[in-house]
Amino acid sequence: MKASRRGFLLGGVAVAGAGVGGLAGHAATPAKATAAPADRVAFHGARQAGIATPPQQRLAFAAYDLVTTDRAALQQLLKTWTDAAAAMCAGQMVPGDSTTPAAPPADTGEAVGLSPANLTITIGFGPSLFDGRFGLAGKRPAALADLPHFPKDQLDPANSNGDLCIQACADDPVVAFHAIRNLARLGRGTVTMRWSQLGFGKAASTSAAEETPRNLFGFKDGTRNIETADEGLMNQHVWVGSESDQAWMRGGSYLVSRRIRMKIEAWDRDYLSDQEAVFGRHKVSGAPLTGAGEHDSPDFAARAADGQPAIPMDAHMRLAAHENNNGVRILRRGYSYTDGMFSDSGELNAGLFFIAYQKDPRAQFVPLQRKLAGNDALNEYIEHVGSGLFACPPGVPTSGDFWGSALFA
């Protein structure tokens, strides 16, 4: 049964009038199946959507822990989740029966009537999934090495790690939330949610064609991000290839998440010139301090009138630039968040939920973050309070397959 959320709504009214049934038949007509909404991203394919596909406006992210050690139950969960994710990304209800009175509806219903809103649902497997509970110890990729402790880390274990993660992105936050909630529901008895994070504003672009969004410090974020349309760059930096020791990960990518609290109040008291020195960029235009336009190449050798480097040695942009890191790059896909405030200080509990994709965290995020954690001028205003590392398998090419099936081959 494939009941489109919009079709279901119309069908539902008819049902209410008639008293019974006929709903599934209405909604699953070929005519509906071929008329895909304009704001629908394909779920099936060689790659998982949500990595190279354009970032949507809103995020709902969740990490889950298995509460079983039954390998078959894990497989069944991944099958059930895959089918549900494919349906939700198509703007359909969670598969199953949502109309029998004497049963809980299969779909929780808050997204009925809403379009797909470009929903993408991306899964990742945490290091702990390979700890032996499921006979997968031999499948752990070397690149999925636990992240080291970085200087100044203030990680909350309750908001870090997890056996599985789901990144749900959509242009409508109700649609994104609906996804992580319904997957949690479908997994009851097999998984529990470990932590979750809503991101209310996209804070990274992946294309020079789109306007670069701003983070909560008021600066453009993602100006020098990898352009996902560049297949060469994606293969070089993001997609796992034949170099992997684990064949099942080829075509996938590694996700690092960091919950980065921003000390909003301290930042807002800082001089504009200091803020710009911290990033190495002009605030409004986003141009490097040595340039006039956002996409001008930074001149790291340039000196200011006082003889000092025009882009300070501890500027975030200098330290993170691929020119200064042997060409290392990562694909960022972060979102601004706020979870209210700290009642003791009255300060906003807000920041950046950083997400980065890469071919090998050991060679990309880890050295970059080691350098930033030790030297970045931005550290005065931020604090890493949560962390996650996940292996995102390749895509599900057809509806008969499921996420991570190669793990069990």
Next chain:
Amino acid sequence: MKASRRGFLLGGVAVAGAGVGGLAGHAATPAKATAAPADRVAFHGARQAGIATPPQQRLAFAAYDLVTTDRAALQQLLKTWTDAAAAMCAGQMVPGDSTTPAAPPADTGEAVGLSPANLTITIGFGPSLFDGRFGLAGKRPAALADLPHFPKDQLDPANSNGDLCIQACADDPVVAFHAIRNLARLGRGTVTMRWSQLGFGKAASTSAAEETPRNLFGFKDGTRNIETADEGLMNQHVWVGSESDQAWMRGGSYLVSRRIRMKIEAWDRDYLSDQEAVFGRHKVSGAPLTGAGEHDSPDFAARAADGQPAIPMDAHMRLAAHENNNGVRILRRGYSYTDGMFSDSGELNAGLFFIAYQKDPRAQFVPLQRKLAGNDALNEYIEHVGSGLFACPPGVPTSGDFWGSALFA
């Protein structure tokens, strides 16, 4: 200086190239001032926007406490906030200097480049503002009587009440968040934020013309809400009139906020028929259990085949209906929220941030909630965990005036 956020962006690029100034001049040309964006709601007027104006998609709500007892400082704060709110609602930067290097920028910048997104900013005064600190004890309206304790209340004082509140609604959550953050910043030294709440999904309609949104239980919310276009109903139920003992409140309204946690997991296990009995409505269509269409009038006398009331006696809709409450109605304007999850139980920390406007809470919200708290079948699945009561003064008719100026006359 009126720098439009979009104009500022263009101006900023020019400045970066030229090295200095000229920005304010560019952005404040009459041509810009007259070309109002399509998604802009007027700030100035006899009524505050954000009550009768159409509800936007997203909410940022904050309560603030005064940290001074200086009456003049309170007046100055209200003036500063009014001017800043008027600017932000017009899609302009927070007034002041955002371009001098050796000073903190007046505007925090994360909304630069974004449109007004139909932003409305609505202020309310809590009962504690009238406790004598500011010589306002004689100005407290009788209708601003502290809410009583209701059965089953589980209110967290840290997430309740406050001297002042700001309701910022916009179709872009970044724009809404920017408003409460910048007002907090402008108020530093005079106020601190007491609590805040982001609402990610509109969960009430105020017009039969728009599609009724769904709450996190998957039911349509606001089907029988007051239509704000109906001036007669608004004057009868929402706007304070000549009956008020306080002239300064005439043309205003009283806001009651309730943070209502929804027990998502328990609800999701409930049978469809039970869910529908709890609300008294069909889930998908939103029709009353005695009707076929969402807007059909409920038949509270109708009996089912088994002789029981077709709409159960403890159904939420029956208990809340104006037919069963001597015609009492309130204007709802709630939003779905989620603040992650409870790490002990693994359950979602999510629900409805309920907002209601009315002429007199003593005669409207209080008797309604007393009845619901004692009898509503929904109580098995919800919990009131935060509460606020605020007197929202009339609008600011001209740019020379400020919020609540009549309080100080």
